[in-house]
Amino acid sequence: MADRNRAQKHVARARIILASAERLTVAEVARRAGVGRPAVWRWQRRFAEAGVEGLLREAARGPGKPRLAGATVRRVVALTCAEPPGEATQWTGRAMASTIGISLRSVQRIWQAHRLQPHRIRTFKRSHDPDFVAKLEDVVGLYVDPPKHALVLSIDEKSQIQALDRTQPGLPLKPGKCGTMTHDYKRHGTTTLFAALNVLEGTVIGRCMQRHRHQEFIRFLHAVERTVPAGKVIHAIMDNYGSHKHPKVLAWLGRHPRWVFHFTPTSGSWLNAVETFFSALTRRRIRRGSFHSIVDLQAAINRYLAEHNHDPKPFTWTKPAGQTLAKVNRLNASVH
Numbered sequence: 142m143a144d145r146n147r148a149q150k151h152v153a154r155a156r157i158i159l160a161s162a163e164r165l166t167v168a169e170v171a172r173r174a175g176v177g178r179p180a181v182w183r184w185q186r187r188f189a190e191a192g193v194e195g196l197l198r199e200a201a202r203g204p205g206k207p208r209l210a211g212a213t214v215r216r217v218v219a220l221t222c223a224e225p226p227g228e229a230t231q232w233t234g235r236a237m238a239s240t241i242g243i244s245l246r247s248v249q250r251i252w253q254a255h256r257l258q259p260h261r262i263r264t265f266k267r268s269h270d271p272d273f274v275a276k277l278e279d280v281v282g283l284y285v286d287p288p289k290h291a292l293v294l295s296i297d298e299k300s301q302i303q304a305l306d307r308t309q310p311g312l313p314l315k316p317g318k319c320g321t322m323t324h325d326y327k328r329h330g331t332t333t334l335f336a337a338l339n340v341l342e343g344t345v346i347g348r349c350m351q352r353h354r355h356q357e358f359i360r361f362l363h364a365v366e367r368t369v370p371a372g373k374v375i376h377a378i379m380d381n382y383g384s385h386k387h388p389k390v391l392a393w394l395g396r397h398p399r400w401v402f403h404f405t406p407t408s409g410s411w412l413n414a415v416e417t418f419f420s421a422l423t424r425r426r427i428r429r430g431s432f433h434s435i436v437d438l439q440a441a442i443n444r445y446l447a448e449h450n451h452d453p454k455p456f457t458w459t460k461p462a463g464q465t466l467a468k469v470n471r472l473n474a475s476v477h
Contacts, residue, residue, distance in 0.1 A: 154196045158185045209247060217241055217251045221259055232259040268469075270406040277462055277469075279403055280378055280412050284340060284458035291374040294346075294365065295338040295414035295456070298382075299422070300353045304329040304438040307431040322429060329437045334422075334442055335361040337377075338415040343453030346420055347446045349439040355387035362400075364395060378403045380410045414456045418449070 156174040161181070171178045189197040217237060225232045226240070234252075238245045250260070270276065287293045306329055311322035333353040337346040346365055350357045369375055379385050381404055394400055405412040426445045432438040 145454045152196065154184050157181055158188050158196070161185055190311075205381055205429060209243065209251075211330050213243065214240060214251055217243075218250060218255050218257065221252065221257050231262075237448070247350045266408045268406045268408040270409065273406040273409070273469075276404060276406040276409070276464060277412065280405055281460075281462040281465060283378060283403065284374055284414065284456070285461060287341060288374065288376065290372075291376055292369055293340040293376045294378065295340060296365075296377050297352045297359075297410075297413055297415045297419070298333050298335045299357070300333045301331045301332060302427060302438065303331050304432040304435045305430075306433050307385070310431075322431075326431075329432065329438075330440075332435055332439055333357070334419075336359075336415050336418060337365050338418055338456065339453075340414055340456045341456045343452045345415075345446055345453075347442070352386065355384040355390050358384045358387075359370050359390060362390075363380060364396075366397065366400075374399050374401065376401050378402060378405065378413060380413055381407055414458075417456070 153174050160173045162172040167178050171181050221232055234245050234248045241310045283293050288440050305326040307323045308325050309323045314320040332349045335348045346368055348361050348364055422445055426441055
């Protein structure tokens, strides 16, 4: 097949030779021809050796490196998916290259082509709750089809939020450089955020408290009770933390008949919608913050709550219980 860029190549080479005939500097010749200085030297030498004919043809190239055999590629993939040798916890590119007898770059190309990332790992937690299916369907049912004339709240507490004060101010973000913050810090105590996410509206009722015992949980339930209009049934989704099932909490529940508790399966806190709010709070306000005291930390959390409630987004659960259960079953089958 003809070279589509042949005419342009010949023009560029002719410009190099014509500009060189004017005894210009190599830098000026390269500028006029729109090429680099190595190209100028290469075509000046070719013209001196072969004349005009040398400008019209490409130089003969030696044979390139042979492609890796398919058996070698399959062996790299198989070893990567198997246990590493000795007491190593993961394969590294250099270890694989040494074992197979190929270059590090070849190993990297094979991993990229087969989407293998041995340096990464994801954690998981299986639930052994005997009532897993019933609890899953109950919670997901509240998300997908909430009862009429009722309020669905996702309730949990984010405990041990540390008020960390950096010892020195960090440097701001710059083009080509990320922002910085000191590795060391001073600790000024911790606080616990109790939060209730209104699934339909996306608003959050939050209170910061020093501890997260059943006494504080009851105080928070009182705060939510005062906020919700009378006459509405409250369906509260929460995990299996001990303070949520404390006898005094259950006694409080008996005195407030409009409240209905729904517990997520054991090791299934990912079903609790308020966890998404906690994740956003950590990323956007806490993780990179510097707080001089607990009061400073609590004020920052309260400001975030106010900002969030100013423009809330409803929580939307996109998959029915059947699809979620099928995914969990695939996970259970894969780890047996």
